[in-house]
Amino acid sequence: MIYDIIVIGGGPAGMTAAIKAKETAPSASVKLIDKNKKLGKKLYATGNGKCNIANTKLDLSCYSSANEFFPFQFVTTDSHNDVMDFFESLGVSSYDDNGYIYPASLQASTIVWALTDRLKILGIENSTSEEVLSIKQGKDGTYIVDTDKGGYRTTQVILAPGGAAAPKLGGSDRVYRLLDDLNVRFVKPHPALCKLKCHEYISDMSGVRAKAVVRLMCDGEEYDHERGEVQFASGYLSGIAVFNMSIQCIDLMETGKKPYIELELVPDISDDMLADRMRRFAEVNGRRRVEAMLNGIVNEKIAGYIIKSLGIKASEAAGLDAADITSICDMLKHMRFNIDGFGSYEDSQAASGGVDTLQLRADNLELAGHRGLYAAGEYVDVTGKCGGYNIMWAVISGMRAGESAGKRIKDDQN
Ligand SMILES: Cc1cc2nc3c(=O)[nH]c(=O)nc-3n(C[C@H](O)[C@H](O)[C@H](O)COP(=O)(O)OP(=O)(O)OC[C@H]3O[C@@H](n4cnc5c(N)ncnc54)[C@H](O)[C@@H]3O)c2cc1C
Structure with missing residues (x-):
């Protein structure tokens, strides 16, 4: 049998x-293949189990x-409405928490069940x-999809196997080798939305x-700034604002630069x-x-860190001189951490990089030179910030690739 469409990845x-x-x-005839059970x-693990599916706010810094x-070219200021619609x-109402969109149940399982039930109903x-x-x-233009259980032929393939992040949830760096025979270019992936390792000794602030x-x-x-919560751990900085800086920070490190967080x-x-x-x-x-x-003004452990790193000798406030006060104020305003490493794929929420978008059609995500072969979701070199942007991209790009593949079948039938 030759399938009309095979979709790789059940995210x-x-x-x-x-x-x-x-x-x-x-x-x-549509077949979906996933390596997970x-x-x-x-999806169950997203948004702390609540699944943040979209965000109403959009600017260039979001992706x-x-x-x-x-x-x-795909995500616009209206995309959150498309995701909610x-x-x-599928019968799921949304809840808008100051622009962050969740299923009204605040349960990720609602989203998984809605999608899997629809797949079943559609056969x-x-x-x-x-x-x-x-x-x-x-040679005839059809695709051969080889798997660990055998193989299939199909006229179209939609690739949505995600990236290397979160291997316990299905992530794998093997996805970047799937297209070796088709000469598809990839932007080098690296962990994204992850903690950043700092050179300074910050263990005394751990947990703050x-x-x-x-x-x-x-x-x-x-290069970027954001107001938010920072978490100090042994050797690492984390928290949403740090995660959001991680993509650009690692890109800078990969070009030999020495970024720092202030x-x-x-x-x-x-x-x-x-x-x-x-x-x-x-x-x-x-x-x-x-x-x-x-x-x-600040947490006592941060206070201790400041005094220790500035080498303040005075024990009582009256003993501080003008230079001490200036350096304390400067540190409260510009506390610097030199970044010399980052978290692994195991504790990253996404992988940056993926299929180089210069090869993708800007209307339907089809790969140039490979009729009927599409890429969607995290597999593509598009990474969103925390806040629902990655699932929004996954859904919007999946819609576009799916509709286009379906339309091609319909057109070919007529
Ligand atoms: C802990 C955590 C929390 C997150 N929270 C949010 C959030 O709240 N909001 C948000 O927008 N984003 C969040 N993200 C990111 C978001 O989950 C991903 O960006 C999104 O799931 C990507 O969707 P996808 O369909 O492209 O890939 P995935 O969801 O990764 O799905 C890919 C699927 O392909 C399968 N697969 C891989 N390789 C193969 C293969 N060779 N053969 C067959 N199957 C294969 C995998 O098993 C997997 O099921 C979070 C990520 C993590 C890890």
């Missing part, structure tokens, strides 16, 4: 693509790609615990969370007001410990 991109293909061409395994503007058509054949090993193209403006800096230039721990107090506050404290509470002076 949000692959399941959406299979559904849209079959809805567009109801008589088409169950479809949508990663990274070597081909900077490519994602915005799609899930509404889409799926095969789980089956890993695709390679894809080749025959602080609200700050987080800046990604390199050679004195600011924290502004008291963004709402000006430099002058901060120095005034310190001086007043020293006048009124001069006999109190220097740590106490800082602990009025």
